[in-house]
Every structure is written in structure tokens, then in C-alpha cells.
Amino acid sequence: SDQEAAFEARIDADGRIEPQDWMPEAYRKTLVRQISQHAHSEIVGMLPEGNWISRAPSLKRKAILIAKVQDEGGHGLYLYSAAETLGTSRDQMLEGLHSGKAKYSSIFNYPTLNWADVGVIGWLVDGAAIMNQIPLCRCSYGPYSRAMIRVCKEESFHQRQGYEALLVMMQGTEAQKAMVQDAVNRLWWKCLAMFGPPDSDSPHSAQGMRWGIKRISNDELRQKFIDATVPQAKVLGVTLPDPDLKWNEERQHHDYGQIDWQEFWNTVEGNGPCNKERLATRVKAHNDGQWVRDAALAYTRKQQQRAQKEAA
């Protein structure tokens, strides 16, 4: 069709598709799935870090952490808005999350077990997320690409804050250093898995590349992340828990060990250490909040009726 041709031409020219533009159903569906999954990740991602707000060891760190978790809520908000431009309501998306149909980033199904986890999430988890997300700033769908520009900017700020917090801890007591190393040991491999399965096993990538929704392959991004992180770890003074990790002069990249994909899929399928807790917590918050949302709606309706009466 003409519409289809126009769409394809726009994509080929690296132009932006906007909400009012015609788009193929598959493109729309893929985007809704990806954007809502991303939004859910922001919302669920508030929980592992939120776990340490009440116990933050200084007021400065407490304020930074609250602000960070708040930013994640904000990201969720504008990602839900971006997805809504594709004709899916926030309620529909939440229903997908709460019923377990929609996914979110598996990294948030691991527990935060010491204060350094907060810093390591900033440094490594947000770092990996940024690697994944920067290409999306050039994504073909306008609202998503604009949302991602804002998200990436704030995430970079969080990453630097996380790294800075770890630097301070690594200059501190033995106990503080041990916390950082413990957190890195637990989270490193999970971060590498965040880039998704190896390119050889990755199902959606080809079409996503074609549509400019995905622009760099999983393995390429993973390699980029590792290469960027190794020198940062050295400066920090932590050991990345991979005996196979070393510079390959020939490839001009770091070699690295085997990721435990079985564990990854276990967690993706809902059987990680915290999947049930994270989801049940979101569902409970939503259900507990029903009366609040009902009240707001009822009040708005009453106000409208009163306004109509006065007008009449």
C-alpha cells in the first residue's frame, strides 16, 4: 500500500514515525511490548533500591537515593505516556504486568543485600541499561526516542553518582570495601545477562534492526559494556568475578567467561530469587491503592456535576 511504502521510506531515511502516522500492526505491537516492558522495569526497579532508603547511612546518601528512585518513577511515567501514544492505556499495561504476561528486566529479581548494592546498581546496572538504551535515542518512533533521550541523560547522572558512592566506600573501612566487593560479586554476571541472549539465540533482533527499534546486537553491546567497565573496576579497586576476563590484543576486546544462561532463563520464567516478591508487591500496592484512585475519580465526577448544575 501507499501507507506502507511511505512508512518504509521514512524508516529507510532514518526519519521519525509519529503517533498520528500510519504504521504496521507488528511495528505497533513490538513497540508497545518493548516500551511497556521498559516502563515496568523502571517501576519494579524502584523496589530493590527502595529497600535501602530507610537505612541509608547518611542523609546525603538518603537524599540522593530517594531522588534516584523518584527519577525511576518519572521514567516509568513518561515511558507509559510514550506507549499510550500507540493506543494502549496505562491500565492495560499494568494489567499485563500484574498478570505476569508482560516482562520487566530480570536484574530486578535479585535481592539488594547490602548498602553497596545501591552503588553497584548505579554503576553496573544503570551502566548496562544505558548501553542498551543509547541506541534507542535514535529509535524510529518519535515519542520513544524523545523519552529515551531524557531517560539516558538522567541514567548517566545516576551511573556517575553510583560510581562516586563506591569510590568513597573503597577509600573507607575494610568492612565498606568488603561490601562493595560482595555486591560486585553478586551482580556482575547478572549485568552481563542484561544484554540478552547471545546473538545466535536472539529471536526478535532482525526485524527490530530493520525498524530502527534495535540498532546494535546483544553481543556487541555486551562487549562494549565489558570493555568500558574493566578500567573503571581497576580505578575502583574491585575484582570482577570472572577468572577468564582478560584483554585480547588480537580482538582489541576483553575475553570473558561463560554466562549461566540456564539461571538467566530460570529467572526470566519467574523462578528467580525475588520474582514473586517483586510482582506481589506491585500488585499489592496497586490493589491497596484502589480506594485512592476511586476517590479521586468520584471527586472529579462530583465536581463536574456541580459545574454543570451551576451552568444550567
Place this chain on the structure above:
Amino acid sequence: SDQEAAFEARIDADGRIEPQDWMPEAYRKTLVRQISQHAHSEIVGMLPEGNWISRAPSLKRKAILIAKVQDEGGHGLYLYSAAETLGTSRDQMLEGLHSGKAKYSSIFNYPTLNWADVGVIGWLVDGAAIMNQIPLCRCSYGPYSRAMIRVCKEESFHQRQGYEALLVMMQGTEAQKAMVQDAVNRLWWKCLAMFGPPDSDSPHSAQGMRWGIKRISNDELRQKFIDATVPQAKVLGVTLPDPDLKWNEERQHHDYGQIDWQEFWNTVEGNGPCNKERLATRVKAHNDGQWVRDAALAYTRKQQQRAQKEAA
């Protein structure tokens, strides 16, 4: 009537009235009120001390405290049983507590604010309770008098334990000593009020004396308590927070200052610092436990039906 004469004769002879014996309605009512009030006090009294179980500073003290709070539950249990012999069910009594109709000892409407409160409750609150209760071991109603013998024995043990815990703290750090003094400061006057209003204002006493339900007046008991406590406080090394407290050679008793009866009545009437919390907590525990009690009942019925079917 003959019954009445027999009852009066038994009372006069300092004999015991038993459940199957005839008794005047007023006697029955007074006893139910007093025994259930006492049972409620045990149950509500579990809360202020229970507040410190999770935070007890040593495993030994934790075990002692759990055992003590458990004993209070036990006292509640046999006091409810004693009251049930008078034809009132535990459910009826709990309904009285939960609706606010029945009272419990006002002392439990004050908060426990540091660990020493646990020791001071043992030493002073249980001490005052024992003073009040020892005469009841000779109460005219058999089941109540027998229950009180058991209660008093265990309370004396608790009192010694509380005092011993304070002795250890008073030989400890400055912070520990300060905790003990702080707890004594907050609780001393409330304990004096536990003996009830001055004899001049005390409404039920005359009839209670006649029936052998009450045997010593409020003021006499209060004086006895003060005289017993002053030397204990000296050994402990704490100051009782009453500048007027001093030995009166002539009376051969200690003089003491004015009790704040307005504050006492405030609390009795439901407006003390913790009345609402204590009561709401009991109501919540009861309501939350409804499904458990329902399940037990349903299971018992099913078992009975099965037994009947097999028999048939």
C-alpha cells in the same frame, strides 16, 4: 430466703462459694466484672512488654521476657476460665473488652520506651499488682481464689526477675543506669495510682469488703506498697521521683506526694497515651484471627460428621 441465709453464713464463716452454689446476682455480677477485668489486664498487659521481645539485648533476657509474657497469657486463660464458671463465656467477655465496655488496668495505657521499662514493670507494676492480689487469694469465690493463688505465685517470680534485671543494669554503664532511672521516673506515679482512687472516693469498696472480694482498702494497700518499695529503691540506687517521699516516724509509714488523679481518670476514660493503640491492637488480632477460629470449628464439625457416618 434460705439460700440467701446460707450464702451469708458461708461468707461470714470465711468459707468458699463454689460455682454450683446459689449466690446473689449482684455478687455474681461484681465477680464477673472484676475477674474479666483482671483477665483483660493480663491480655492487654502482654502488649507493652511484648514490645521489647524482638529487641531484648541478650538471649537470656529474651527468653525470660517471652516466658513472662507467655505466663501473662496463661493468667488470662485461667482467669477467663474462673469467670466462665459464673456463666459468662469468653466470647462475651472479649466482646466487652473490644467494645470498650469492660476495663483493664490503666497502667498498660502507658508506653514502654526503653528496655528498662521491662524490668520496672516486673519490679513495680507486678509488685503493685501482687499487693492488690494477695488478699484475693482469700476471696470468697472458690475458683477466683484458687486462680489468684497461682497468679500471685508466678507474679512474685516475675517481680524478683524484674528487680534482678534492674540490679544488673544498675551495676552497668551510665547509659544503663539512666535507662532505669528514666523508666522509674515515668512509671512510679502510675504504679501508685494502680491501687485506685483514695478510700474517700472509692465507690465499690464497702460491699466488696462485706463479700470478701475486697479485703484491704486502696489507701492501705498503697501505703504498704510504698513502704515496701522505698528500701528496695535504695538498694537498687534509683531515686523515686517524689520530693515529698519521706519516713514519718510518728505514723511509722512513709509520707508521699499528691497523685495526679485527673491524669488517672483521663486515662481510665480512654484518653491516655496508648488506650486507643492497645485496644485497636487487640481488636485487630481478634479480627485477623477469625478465619483461624472458623477453620478449627469447621474441621471439628467435619470430624464429628465423619465419626457419625462411620458409626451409622
Place this chain on the structure above:
Amino acid sequence: MNAPVDYILHLADNAVVLGQRNAEWCGHGPILEEDIALANVSLDHIGQARLLYQLAATRMGGDATEDKLAYFRDETQFRNYTLLELPHNGPLVGYAVSDRDYATTIVRNFLYGALMVLVWDALEKSPDADLAAIAAKSLKEARYHLHHAADWVVRFGDGTEESHKRAQAAVDHLFPYTEEFWTSSAAEDAAVAAGAGADVRSLRAAWDAIVNETLAEATLVRPQVRGYVPEGKHGRHSEHLGYLLGEMQGLARAHPGATW
């Protein structure tokens, strides 16, 4: 002409304790926008607390710091209103677990916010220039907090039957704790005497007006209050503050020499 340190600590403790409480909603709010709003309110309070503790620490000298004051003072040294340390539910003892009730959270923020717009407004004119500067910043925040909370009080009161019931229960539960606002404390008296503090009792009529107007719009009834008056600002708290501080201070205290 400077406000006494104890007075600044009273203001700081109020801010940090309520900041801590409001942050407990983070990730658990009834709607994403409220999750963000509550985090914002919390952040403002933590920010106020930091400035106030810093000011107090500077004036105390020695090795006092913002974090020493927030993390290494015991319960009896905290001078916050009892109202602010209560958990987000109805009247239940500290170790009776219960869900968070958003009505309680909002009504508390409303009752305290109505006070603080007046207190900061008065302190903005304090001759204690440092305190006046903090007040000027905090006043803007308090206005937003009050606005946010009052909006919801009205929605709850004039919303559904259930929201009305919950809001009225929260009002009934929390109102008695506001009596503490109007009692005197040595720190406040000294601040007023120095001409540097706000005389809270002189603000009572204005507070009543704000509160009564919103309650009326919300069709909620202001309860009669009598009996016990809380004494948190004298360091005698409810059973709840111990749990709150235990959680807040635990990690910092486990590493007394550490920098974070």
C-alpha cells in the same frame, strides 16, 4: 539573636522523622504520580533536615556534624512532634504489623503542613539570618506540601463512602496529637525569648482557620480533643520512634567511623 541549637534541632528532627516516614511509600504508592509526589515531599524534608542539622552542627562546634546529629542521637534526644513518628495506619502498637493507609499519611502531611507554612513564614523574618534563609526555602516547599495534602483531604472526604470513612478515621486518630503543637517547651520558649523563634501558640488561630476550612470543604468533622497531650518535643515519645530510629540509624551506627 540567634535561635538556640535545641530549637533548630526540634525543627530538624521534625523534618527528618517525617521525611523518613513519607519515604516509606517509595515503590508502594497508590498511583505512580503519588509515589513520585511523596518521594518529593520526603526529599524536601530530608533537605530541610540537612540544612538545619548543618546549622546546628556549625553552632555546636566540636565534632558535631549533620550525620552525627541525625544518626547518633538516641530516642530520648529526639525532639520531634510525636505526630510525625506514627506509622501510616490507625492506632496500633509498634509491633502490630499493619498495612499503610494513605489517608493517614495524607492527613498527617496536611495537619503538619498547615502548621509549617505558618512557622516558616514567621521564621523567614527571624533576625537569625541563617535560620531565616532556611525558612525562606522551606516555606515554598511547605506550601506545596500543604497544597498537595489538602487537595487529597478534600478528594477523600468528598470522594467515595470508603474514602470518606478512611479520611475521617485518620482525622480522628491523628487530631489529638496536634495538641502538642500548642504546648510550650524550653527550646521554643528560649527561641521566642531570643526573638529568633516562632511563637507557635500565636499561630493557633491561623492554623485553625486553614484546617477548619479544608475539613469543611472535605465534609469531614473535626473531633473534640481531650486527655493526654503528647510530649515528643520533650523527648518522651511513642513506642514507634524506637523502631523508626532503629531502622534509620542501624547501618550508620554499625560503622561508626565510616564516611559514605
Place this chain on the structure above:
Amino acid sequence: MNAPVDYILHLADNAVVLGQRNAEWCGHGPILEEDIALANVSLDHIGQARLLYQLAATRMGGDATEDKLAYFRDETQFRNYTLLELPHNGPLVGYAVSDRDYATTIVRNFLYGALMVLVWDALEKSPDADLAAIAAKSLKEARYHLHHAADWVVRFGDGTEESHKRAQAAVDHLFPYTEEFWTSSAAEDAAVAAGAGADVRSLRAAWDAIVNETLAEATLVRPQVRGYVPEGKHGRHSEHLGYLLGEMQGLARAHPGATW
């Protein structure tokens, strides 16, 4: 022939953590008799923990004491099963407040009790005479705990529709955590190698029999379990233990030199 200290600590940590959890019902039980029963179960566990920590402290020598081991070890040093540190509710993150669910409490006590009657029975015959003596005492207690919990599991499962639903939900929630029982740890392997510990994996069939029989009587379904296996006994816990220990250890740690 003595059991290694790490193994004794694993047993002690199990006991103290579950003792702490069960005591949280004190004053809040569904019926007075259960309040008392749960306190009793808790008391038994605290008693077991004391004996085990005392034994460990004696063998460690130096300044180790029962309370140093219980109060001054950090989360990563605790070697209890993750199952035992979970709060009394369904799957919720640590800072999501929720009410206590008695079904969760009872099902946990049942699953752990079924294990411990077997473990203590094996340890009663240990050549480590001190440990054997503790086991003999603990076995009697564990039998009561199992009996008490199993009775309620049956009542819940075969009681009302609601109690059945709650019991099944608790079983579904908690069962995956029992997988940790059957994994190996250095401390357990060393104890078994020394001939002084119980080889838990050899008890699996017996545990299955106890559990399956009661679940069948209760008309409850044993869920399929796969995926993540908890690692509490390796010192990698859930997000819940930090809160539990923070509350339990806070006061003792605030007064490090004190005697109580």
C-alpha cells in the same frame, strides 16, 4: 569427632531466627491458646539457640560468648535457612508492610519441624556428646512443634474454603525455600565427614513421607518446585534478614560493653 563450629552455628542460627519470628506473634495471636503455644515454640527455639551458641563459644574460645555470636555477627555471617527469615506473609519485599498471616507461620513451622525431628533424631546419636545432649532435648521440642503445626495444617487445609486457600497459598509460597535443605554446604559436609553431623540429604525420603502424609490429610497440593535455590546457609540471604537482625541486634549493639 566433634562437629565443626560452623555446623553448630548453622543449627543455632536456624533456631534463633525462627525463634525471633515466632515471637512476633506474642500478643497478636488468633486465639489466646495459640498466642501461648507460639510463645512456647519460640521459647524452645531461643533455648536451643542458647545451648548451641554456648557450645560454639566454648569451642571457639577467646572472647566468644553466646550473645556475641547472636548479636554481633553480621547478616552475611548468619547461616540459617532462608525459609526461616521470611516474614509472616506471602511473597512481598522487605519494606512492603503487610499483616501477619497465620497460615504462613504454621506452614513454615511444619516444613521446618518435619526436618528437625529427623535432624535431631540423627544428632542424638552423634559421637559429639555435647551436641548429642542438645539434640536429645531439642528432639522432644521439635516433636511438639511438628505436632502442633501439622495439626493446624490439617485444620486449615480441611477447614473452611478460606483457610484452605490461605494454607495452599502458604504452601506454594514456602515450598521452594525447602530446596535449600537438600543442597550441600561446607559446614554440613565437614560435620558429616567428621561423623558428627546429620547427613540431611539422607533424610529427604523420610521428610517427604511426613510432609506428603500431612498435606494429603489436609487435602493440600504439594507444588512443583524449580528455579532458584536459596543460599541462606552460605550466608547469602533474602532482603528480609537484614531487617530482622537490625531489630534484634540494635539495642545490644548500641551498648557494646554492657551486661544485661
